[in-house]
Amino acid sequence: KAGVxxxxxxxxxxxxxxxxxxxxxxSGHRSVSWYQQTxxxxxxxxxxxxxxxxxxxxxxPGRFSGRQFSNSRSEMNVSTLELGDSALYLCASSxxxxxxxxxxxxxxxxxxx
Amino acid sequence: AQSVxxxxxxxxxxxxxxxxxxxxxxxxxxPYLFWYVQYPNQGxxxxxxxxxxxxxxxxINGFEAEFKKSETSFHLTKPSAHMSDAAEYFCAxxxxxxxGSARQLTFGSGTQLTVLP
Numbered sequence: 001k002a003g004v005x006x007x008x009x010x011x012x013x014x015x016x017x018x019x020x021x022x023x024x025x026x027s028g029h030r031s032v033s034w035y036q037q038t039x040x041x042x043x044x045x046x047x048x049x050x051x052x053x054x055x056x057x058x059x060x061p062g063r064f065s066g067r068q069f070s071n072s073r074s075e076m077n078v079s080t081l082e083l084g085d086s087a088l089y090l091c092a093s094s095x096x097x098x099x100x101x102x103x104x105x106x107x108x109x110x111x112x113x
Numbered sequence: 114a115q116s117v118x119x120x121x122x123x124x125x126x127x128x129x130x131x132x133x134x135x136x137x138x139x140x141x142x143x144p145y146l147f148w149y150v151q152y153p154n155q156g157x158x159x160x161x162x163x164x165x166x167x168x169x170x171x172x173i174n175g176f177e178a179e180f181k182k183s184e185t186s187f188h189l190t191k192p193s194a195h196m197s198d199a200a201e202y203f204c205a206x207x208x209x210x211x212x213g214s215a216r217q218l219t220f221g222s223g224t225q226l227t228v229l230p
Contacts, residue, residue, distance in 0.1 A: 004156070033217065043203065043220035056217055090156055092218075102218060104149075104156035 002027065004093050004105035012111045018079040021108045023091030025072050029103070031055075031096025032074040034066060037088040037107070046089075049074055050096045078110075086112045115140045115206045119221035127229045132176075132191040134224045136204035139185065145207040146187045147218065148178055152200045160202075163187065174198070199228045 005024045013019050025032050034046040045058040049068035066076040072093075078085055088109050092102035120135040138144055145164050149157040161172025168180040178189045187204060202225075205218040 035218075042222045043205075043218075045217040045219070048217060058217070092157075101159065101162060103159070106154075106156045109154075 004091055004103055006089075006091050006105040006108050008108060009106065010109045010111075012113060013081050014113050015081055015083060017081050018077060019081060019110060020075055020077045021089055021091075021110070023074045023076075023093075023105060025074070025091075025093030026103055029093035029095055030072050031094045032068055032072065033092045033094075033102060034074070034076050035090045035092065036060075037090060038086070043090070046076065081112045083112050086110060115144070115219045117204050117206050117219055117221035119202075119204050119224050121224055122222065123225045123227065125227040125229055126194045128196055129193050132189070132194045132198065132226065134189040134202050134204075134226065136178075136187045136189065136221060137185055138187060138204070138206045140206055146178075146180060147205040147207070148172065148176070148187075148189050149203045149205060149220075150200045151203065151223075157203065160189070194226075194228045196228050196230065199226055201225050 007022045031050045033048040035043050037043045046060055047054055047066050048056045052068045063079045068074045088107045090107045091105045094102045116139045118137045126132055147162045148160040150160050151157050160176050161170045161178055163170045163180045171177045176191045178187050180187050201223045203223050204221040207218050
């Protein structure tokens, strides 16, 4: 069974631009969560989607948004990029129904110049 | 609110020595606890998890952890370190299941394990 895939793996943007990251969960998984990892703040929860609905959201500004499609694939969008948005963005999938085990993708490394 | 504290941001051990990575948690409800490992430029890989039942949990690659409710701890151990164990390790806590609720992981700040030859 294929693991969680994230595209692109690396991305360079400039301040003020917007970016869209993609995540394909493990087949059969309906929950997708996003996390931001930075050296200063560590791993922080962004949001979780289940059956195309956002079920939970972390403490991030509205510039960070996401969505989930009917095939459970998910995208996250960051608008008006700031230097501080440079991070590794990790996607994790799980069955989402009574199962807390999350499987992580390799991440997308975003650099904002 | 939940929180996780990992004591020691860097731990060095000799190859063949005992590995002990410390994790203490705070949770208002019975927690689910996890240890993940991250190799450079990779995502997180689950080593082991505690949900309910046996408090000594065995994971992959010879790692194990013991849930001690009285000490609110979930320390990770491995009897004999291998060079390939060098990586960053994260302890995480999650809410107990409740109907319809989303689950998020709250991570500790991580411990970088170095294995010396």
